[in-house]
Amino acid sequence: MEEAKGLVKHMLLVRGRDVSIENLHQGFTHVLETTFESIEGIAQYLPHLAHVEFSKQFVPQLEKVLVVNFKPTIVHKQYSADVMLI
Amino acid sequence: MEEAKGLVKHMLLVRGRDVSIENLHQGFTHVLETTFESIEGIAQYLPHLAHVEFSKQFVPQLEKVLVVNFKPTIVHKQYSADVMLI
Numbered sequence: 386m387e388e389a390k391g392l393v394k395h396m397l398l399v400r401g402r403d404v405s406i407e408n409l410h411q412g413f414t415h416v417l418e419t420t421f422e423s424i425e426g427i428a429q430y431l432p433h434l435a436h437v438e439f440s441k442q443f444v445p446q447l448e449k450v451l452v453v454n455f456k457p458t459i460v461h462k463q464y465s466a467d468v469m470l471i
Numbered sequence: 472m473e474e475a476k477g478l479v480k481h482m483l484l485v486r487g488r489d490v491s492i493e494n495l496h497q498g499f500t501h502v503l504e505t506t507f508e509s510i511e512g513i514a515q516y517l518p519h520l521a522h523v524e525f526s527k528q529f530v531p532q533l534e535k536v537l538v539v540n541f542k543p544t545i546v547h548k549q550y551s552a553d554v555m556l557i
Contacts, residue, residue, distance in 0.1 A: 401541025404510060407517070409538035416541045424490060431493070451537075452495035455487025455502045 396421060396430065413451065427454055482507060482516065499537065513540055 397420040403410050421427050430436050444450060483506040489496050507513050516522050530536060
């Protein structure tokens with residue numbers, strides 16, 4: 386199939402409930418994280434009918450919402466250390 | 472090398488500056504995301520000297536901070552759709 390202009394190629398969507406114990410969640414209880422191939426992919430997704438419909442139905446049900454987009458830069462790929470738990 | 476009790480085996484740390492255009496960032500400007508093999512891995516990391524030292528130096532410099540932990544559940548692994556940008 387020929388690729389159309391603005392095709393959203395890949396999107397990985399994960400979700401989860403907050404289980405943190407540091408008490409720094411500021412009242413937020415859930416996370417939805419969407420991974421795109423590029424920042425441009427987000428710009429293509431925002432006006433997409435699937436996103437518009439999702440936002441229209443979902444957001445009004447939320448007490449509060451916070452959205453950030455970022456291009457991940459790897460700081461540590463692997464980390465090994467002894468942890469003394471006494 | 473024999474594995475010690477409480478060993479933090481794998482940690483992927485990524486960072487990025489917010490580039491969202493929806494204006495829902497609530498004043499937060501940066502993201503630090505750390506990926507562990509398990510929820511238990513986070514519990515092992517919290518009292519780790521590296522984390523304690525990082526928190527002691529880093530957190531006081533921040534205007535505000537929000538921390539959530541979640542176990543990601545995959546909702547969509549791949550997504551393909553035509554997006555009409557007109």
